[in-house]
Amino acid sequence: MTGHVLNFLGETKLELGPVGEADGNWRTARDGDNVLWLVLDKAGSSVNTISEDVIRELDDHIAAAEADKPAALVIRSAKKAGFAAGADITGFESMTDQGAADMLRQAHDVLDRIEALPCPTICVVHGAALGAGFELALACDYRIATPGASFGFPEVQLGLHPGLGGTFRLPALIDPTDAMTMMLTGKTSHTKRAKSQGIADKIVEERHVAAAITAARNGKIERQSPGLKSRAFSFDQARGLSARQMRSKTEEKAPKEHYPAPYALIDLWEEHGDDRDAMQQAEIDSFARLLDTDTSKNLRRVFFLQQSLKDAGRGDDGIAHVHVIGAGAMGAEIAAIAAIKGKSVTLGDIQTDPLGQAIKTAAKICEDKHLSGTETRDALDRLMPDPHGYGLAHADLVIEAASEEQDVKQKIFKGLKGALKKDAILATNTSSLSVDDLATAAPAKSRFAGLHYFNPVSKIDLVEVVKGAATNDKTASRLAAFCGATGKLPALVTDYPGFVVNRALVPYMLEAMVLMDEGVSKEVIDTAAIRFGMPMGPVTLADQVGLDIGLHVAESLADSLDTAMPPISDDLRLRVENGELGKKTGKGFYDWSEGTPHPDADMDNAPDGLTDRLILPMLNACVEVLRKGVAKDADQLDAAMIFATGWAPFRGGPMHYAKTRGIADIKKRLTDLESAHGPRFAPDPGWSNLG
């Protein structure tokens, strides 16, 4: 609610004690009780990150505190956004191996000195305290959290582990198994969990922060003491056993070959878990080493790619009400995520049963996203099943998610003439039809575009915003902003068969079927792709997408592209005819009755060059898409592939992989494959532009 009374009263301001203007990145002052307040307010940013400057200035402030001892030290953030988002990753690039270790040692020294201050040290955390921010909080005696605070170590997602003392301070504070799990998975602990784990000593509303600080200073807040379990793990044997379990569990998600960081962390803990000083030295060395790995470099690249997609989704979408046409799996999830993010949503379908299923789906998504009962109720209240289509007249955006047939979609569009608001945007969630062809039936071509979501919508972040020839810029940017506002990552692309992602995926999936026709087992094919770093193999992927949809997209691409495509296998057609459509029917190439297949084949007899036969056609299609200007640039394309398909993130994306491996090498391999298997492998002319 945003009524004018509450607006006048304003939000509860952060308790910042006596501090005034910032001097550098910190705002500091002592209050009447000689409590020193160090308030982090990073210059020129709405979010705090722990940069080299931040640490250097903190060093000075701690030195001052050592010289003139305060009664207590309070550390908190002045940013509305939260405590601190972690280390300044942009700074990582310039850290050389040796320089990195030195810089880390200096930073460790500052935190050690905070820990050694004789006065109570109190960290107040609102919002997220991540990575180095969390490590700063761990160096204090007390952590006071306000509701909404969260703590976590996402370093593993960047191919790293904590590097500022987290590896020994967290296991010393809480159950070491919990601590290791947090560091190995990157999962954050929200307020209540953080309190029960012992990370936060107290949860108070912002309006009571000053009182809680006084209580902590006077010893009236009980500190967490390391439990029994922590002492048990001071024995090598206990750690050894536990480390073995951690390794095997990690292997399921992140093979060591591609993701060294979690294994380095487990090694550290196993070897030095009983010796803090040794652990500290080892953490620094290991972190510096990881910083220099390709995996970490590529994962950091992926982080920045994600930021640039997020940036593309900023701005005002001018969309309060969304009407979704079609309550199938896609329509239902599109409606659900929009409603969860605060949009008013009407979901139209002429049948009520799918609308009922859509509500069930939405309720499940709320549950999966850990929404509270009230949040779920409000989200479901905002999502109105609309069998009569009442919402059309009010919608700022209409998303058509009807069946994938041109005449069905065009008939719907024709029916919308005169039914929509003046500035309403119409978007189609087509995956295989041409946006420009569909536009001919749209009420207003300039406010018509593609909005291609991926299945399952609630889990896959990328959305292709497809700008047709007649789509105006405002429509495209409003749609991108809509993606941003609903928690999605927009990739602005142009109309092309398969757009970007499906154009790249189809040859990969079809080649897998050709290989099966040649007698290679689906398990061997999928294992090859998984070992390359794909989240699932092409055969499993085809089953998951749905063989009928896959066939439809493949046929549509084969018809509309000039490029040679792998022949569509008879087996695929036969299965579609027999209703073996993959995951959704319980059987496709795989039997899905027992859940998702996890092929892990013996690769001794795999044909030579199997991986290249799968991966290179994908890269070839990517180059075609770039040459045709469908994607903005190689970075956007890499981002789209990673966030739509999970394309081996530690390789930094398909185009980054091609450049790393060498353009000439890939071109040659394609030429070899062309002479062995036919023109579908002919290198795209665009490779020449890449060097």
Added chain:
Amino acid sequence: MTATSGNRVFLVDGARTPFLKAQAGPGPFTPVDLAVQCGRPLLARQPFDRAALDLVILGCVNVIADEMNPARVAGLRLGLPEATVAFTVQINCGSGMQSIDTAYRYIRDGSHQMILAGGAEALSHAPLTLRQSAVEWFGRMSTAKGPLEQAKNMAGIRPEFFKPVIGLERGLTDPITTLSMGQTAEVLAHHFGIDRETADAYAMQSHHRLAAAHEEGRLKGELMPAFAKDGTVYDHDNGVRPDSDMDGLAKPKPVFEPPYGKVTAGNSSQITDGASWCILASEKAVDAHGLEPLAEITDSEWAGLDPSIMGLGPVMSATPIVKRHGFGIGDIELWELNEAFAAQVLSCLAAWNDEDFCREVLGLDGAFGRIDRDQLNVDGGAISLGHPVGTSGNRIVLHLANAMKTRGAKRGIATECIGGGLGGAMLLEAVQ
């Protein structure tokens, strides 16, 4: 006060949920959930912004602990601005009509232009409802398959189920006379000589009429499907028995006054959950937003009488209206008279057709006359639909407006009896 003073008031639109029979355990929706389920589509089909509504009034008898002042909770959950005032009204079975009448009077007096007035009740959630054993028994009864199982369950009935001690039982018992609502119907049946067979025949017709109304699409626009979190879609009143016949209705034993009573579960209204909303607007608001009213509300009346004969509430409240306007029986083309019990409806008809009663009690010159069954509850009533107590009064006004429009009727009265010895009535006229 006469109805002709002040601003004209129109009923512009309305919608309700299906009425859902209480099964074993709480139903899928709370009172406010139900109000949201039908309120959303109703508001979504209006040409005006939600902020154009000045006030929300909701009738609700069994307010649950999580939804104090359900009108306010519903208003906010429906996305109405926080500045839109909302209050809940309670006059037992008349609550849903009380909300309309309050809205009617506010608009007539000129303080408000447009008001959302509704009723919501989830008897299956009633906080102090049935004794657990009785809930289970009711649940088993309503889900029993076939006469054998029903008979078996009937044998499981315990006297304490009907002791006026707790919950719904207590709510359906008059605290002054200690008679249950069903007993008040027995009292009327006795005085007006209503026999079991006539009551059963009335009940059968109620079911057949509601079934036909569903079948022939006469509830389109009025009944909005409700969608539960588990994916179930409720798209019709599920207490209706299209194949109801006299043999079936003859089977159940009198519930309230066995073994000689006339009132059975079959010829009484059903225990159900449901909500309904009406939008009332001034002439100014109608013009400003280009609305097409269903009907004009031209008068209303409330009356009190001995609680033990509360079933005559319609007679006592509707008669002053017809007297005030000088209407004869032929001037009222359609009636919605809430079917608490078949014997109670039939007693009202008998009273109006009784010369002595009309002269002595109602102050008429002679008998008011016989209301033609073809003009009364034309699409069924609470016996087939169920009677979510705080909602029924709202539904009968809304349905009267819709039925008048469908049938081209000029004038109609919606009226109800109210536990505790009250009656309420509203006069609706076609828009001119």
